[in-house]
Amino acid sequence: MKVRTLFLLIVLGATAVFAALNWNAFMAPATLSLGFASVQAPLGLIMLGLLILLTAFFLIFVVYLQTSVLFDTRRHARELQASRELADKAEASRLTELRAFMESELKRQAALDAESRAAVLARLDQLDHDLRAAVEQSGNTVSAYIGQLEDRLDRGAHGLAPRPL
Structure with missing residues (x-):
């Protein structure tokens, strides 16, 4: 109580x-006076x-207030429940849209990844080819220099004058 x-x-x-x-x-x-009579x-x-x-009178007034507060509380609870359901539906809708967007982005990214992997592999093949060509060319250049040096050494050893460069 x-x-x-x-x-x-x-x-x-x-x-x-x-x-x-x-x-x-x-x-x-x-003796009580009522104003106009005793x-x-x-x-x-x-x-x-x-x-x-x-x-x-005050008890009736308190019951009236309690009843009106109870009805207002129930009305507010119903409105709150309706608002909560509306918010839940909106949130579910947003989550569905987000899921669909993420799935489409992941699919697009996967397609881009496949394309970019293919592009990277093609670029790596091209770089490998270019590197092999550069190494071969460098090897040929070194061989030519070595050949020239051997030629100079051979000419110098036989008494011949070296060729001018």
Whole structure:
């Protein structure tokens, strides 16, 4: 039980005990002025009746507030659920679009990879051919120089004058 509810029950119980202990004073007649007439009535009983009437009014008011808050809460919960479902559908749609985009990009990338592998292999073949040609040409050049050196050495050894370069 909440502290406020417990406090309210204690106050109402204390008022009931006070009224029971002083019932004779509550029932004592008094002259009451209504503004346009005077009436003989028990003032304590009228005040106790007003207290009960106000308590009932406030209880009805609290029940009304609680009910309206409950209905608003349920309405907001339904709206929130509808919004959540809409957001989930939108998110699922975005994920589907992203998946489709990624699949198309991966397929395109795979095609590009196959093409680029073929291009790289062709380029490597060309570079290999060029390198072999350059090595062969260098070998021929070195052989020619060696041949010239041998020729010079042979001419120099036989007493012939070396050829001018």
